[in-house]
Amino acid sequence: MSFFGFERSNLEQEKKKFLEGGLQETEDLAVYTWGEESYDGLGDALLEGGDELNDETFGETGAVGKDFDFTSQTLPTPIGATRGRFTPTAEPSRERTPVVERTEPASNSRDRGLSPAPKSLESIWDDKSPFSMLSRTAGHQRVPSNLMKSPFPPSRSPALNAYVDHRPLSQQQPISHGINQTGVRTLQEIEAEMRAAQQKRKLQEEMLLQVQLQQELQREEELRRQEESHRQEEFRVQELERQDLQRLQQEHLLADRMRARLEQEQQLRLQQQVRMSTPRVVPHLAPSPRFNQQHQHQQQILLLQQEQERQQQERLKDLQERLRMEELERQLRAQQLSQLQQQQPNLLARRQSPYADTQRRTHSPVIDSQYALFNQQNIQYMPQSIQLQQRLLSEMAQVEFMRDMQGISQAEQEALRVEAMRKIMETERMEERRRRKAAKIAHMSRYNDLMTQSDKDFITRIQVSQLVTQDPYAEDFYAQVYGAILRSRLGLQSQDERVIKFGSSGGVGLGLAQKGSGRRQSAMQKMEAQVERIVNNARLREKEKGLHSLHSLQGALGKTSGRSYKAAPRQLLQVDASSATPTMSGTHPHISKEDGNGAAQEAAKLGREALGQAAGSDGVVRKDPLTQRQTLVVLEGLYDLVLNIEQLRRDQPLEEDEEDGEAFVSWSATYNDLVEQIWMNLKVMLPLETSDPHPFVSLLTPVKGKKILPRLSRHIAPPRMLTLLTLLVACFSQLDVVKRAAILDSPEETPERQDVERQTQAFLGSVLQSILPVVAKAELRVITGLLGLLLDRTNIVVSAQTRPGIAMLTLFLSRVEIVKQGMSSAQESSEIPTPAEAQQWQTMFDHLFQLLMPHFVLLFPSTRLVTQPLTVAAPLPPTDILDQPVWQFLAALALHASSDQQSILVTSLREKVLDIVTSISKGWVADEEERQTKLANVNLFLHALGLDSSQISV
């Protein structure tokens, strides 16, 4: 576009000239003289880039390329040739003052074209004015209408001229042509010729100009008409818009006034409903702070009406502005949408079509669409009926209001106004709340339909794929067990395991069964179905894919997981814990295995010689007792075994099923193997003398050792349990709870005492619990043997002063009592002991009684506590609960005792009983609960003797 630059335009222009005339003399022309010295820099104002805007800059006038073409057609002969060549420096000074030139009205150029303005070639060459060309070609050029209207040519006019000019140059090409031909003629000849030519040219030019002028005028007329119509249209649109705005404004005013004057909430509700239907408009139409402001003003309604109106105006202006902005945004969106339209036609169809419409309109789409929007809003905002209704209501209200204002007293008015205000405020609050709610909903629904169903499925798939495990039950263990407990507590018998299993490859634990709302239930079911589908699909895909994609891990131990979701982080190598070791958790695979084997072998070797002949057998390998850590290691192994065996129990196949017969055989083999391992690890079969404490006792030392016993004993056969019990009784004094029981008699609260307390509780709760069923089925002679063993192996006086000891003895005595009752009820069964056995028992009991007789009082923890030297300051803790087992034991003892023994018993305990009875009857015991406990304790013992505490008189 640079028409002034020499170098740049040279090529372009030459090419054009060549195309038009093919003449080589064109360089003589004064075309390039612009912009040397007097170059006014107008070229800088040119738009160097953005040629694509040319159409906007020039294109409006239409046929740029045509308007000078006619000259070359109608002027076949080079009229201006001689003039251009032979007019010497007639007006060089004028030519050199471009200012004068420029200020010349454009219409003058016609005259200048007519008047011979002789220019030498040099002058033309030297002519630096951009109008030098203009002057020569002014007659042919068409000045754009907008330029003609402006008194000053705008800065871009030179560019325009130049642009227009480059075609007319071709007219002047014959000039130079003529020069070459008439090179030898005389001046006179030339002058004559010139004059003639000038004459001729003048005529022709005049004609030409007339024609041209006519055409130009016509075109101008046309243009003006176009512009006129355009402007009219614009005006019309603006008018429409203004009308609309006014209407809206009026309606607004109406609404506000009504609200101010009326006490009718109905009116407001109507409006609210209307607004409700157009939530988009509401934020613009009713910004609450302004409303509040208004309500303050409404106290002086009439006075402030003007003010309100002004506010309304402002608001409307504001609104208008905002709407325009919004509209622009919307348009942009609409454009995007229309681009999208080709790809997703249905998407657009879902959206509102008006946007697309506005886009299709060619001129001033902003105003247009705004206009459309206004109409829309009006329609939405005020449906015809409501509008009418409102108007009527407002009129009615106005009449009423006027009457009221005149008729009623000031106080009443005031009251009414207050009431109105209150209602208005209330409504406003409601409105505010509703708006907040609507905004919240809008906020929440911002992202509605952002994801397609397949997107959601994809994400669910990723999430669910993380849940699939080899052993769903174990992975979800606690939830499963808890669920089972809950179900059993509720008496429900639903399915055993809330697990989705997928063949052998894995499954998903479902956690607790969902109760309650049906929605969640169905969601869970849906999830289950989806999970199942997903996993099946994944398996299929994996099969198809094979293992070729996982070659990178070839040779690695463990199995690679074929995963299809790169997005989800997941371990690539899964070491199968169950295949590596029999333990369940992969992290500790080695504890039980090696130790189990070693210990089993050892135990088997030692067990053979030690079994049955506990005491004094030769060849017993004495060992150091298990260290703390060894004990713990063994226990961990046991826990692994227990977990395994419990898992195995859950997987137990049906014995009856014939198909599963084989499976059952292999299952039971595994089960038995595990049981055997457990038994070996318990080290029960080691000879008694192996160590002190016995390894089994060492295992019982930690709390977890005590607690595992009930879980193990379920799997151990009764004969073995009897062996275990025997070992326990034989090593009773070695037990930590027996050895350290004295600490419990200390009234001081120390961590050590707490620990012993904890251990004792665990022992009573777990160990005794697990041997209870064994004792409960034991025959009399077994009990006799056990009691004998206890008396033989332990210091019974010390043992009986411990809670485990008391508990054990009570257990034995009550079992014998039951056996005796069975005897007396003459049940014919194999359990009825022979008289010899009964005799043995009696002997043993007498022995026990003899041993304990001097220490009956000391059996009570309360008594021992009092005898402690440190009890001076410390207040006595309530000991009655602690004494309870002792009373129980003594009662059991009393049942078995002969009358002599009973009297001994009563004599030794007389003081104790009297003490308690006195304290109760004298009311020394303040606490009712404590009193009851004491009484119950005493009665427990006395009832065994056939007495009662009420018989004792103090």
Added chain:
Amino acid sequence: MDPSSSGIQEPFDLIRLSLSERVFVKLRGDRELTGVLHAYDGHMNLILSDVEETIMIVDPIEGGIDGHGTVKVAKRKMEMLFVRGDGVILVSPPSRT
């Protein structure tokens, strides 16, 4: 064939042995815990019950040399505690007397 050596394969096995035992835990910030260990994980997050926490508070004496000050010991007890693993310095069985 020493089970105590063969049974332990990784450091966490040692902690595993202390499950449901009383342990001593040293924490960052001059804190110590003793409690019964119920659970742990790879981050050494611990769940302890019956916990006693001992906090050493060093009060620097004004004008004294650096590093000298009175050490106050604050203790508190908690029934159940979750210990975040990043604060754990050591876990050990309590010293047996």
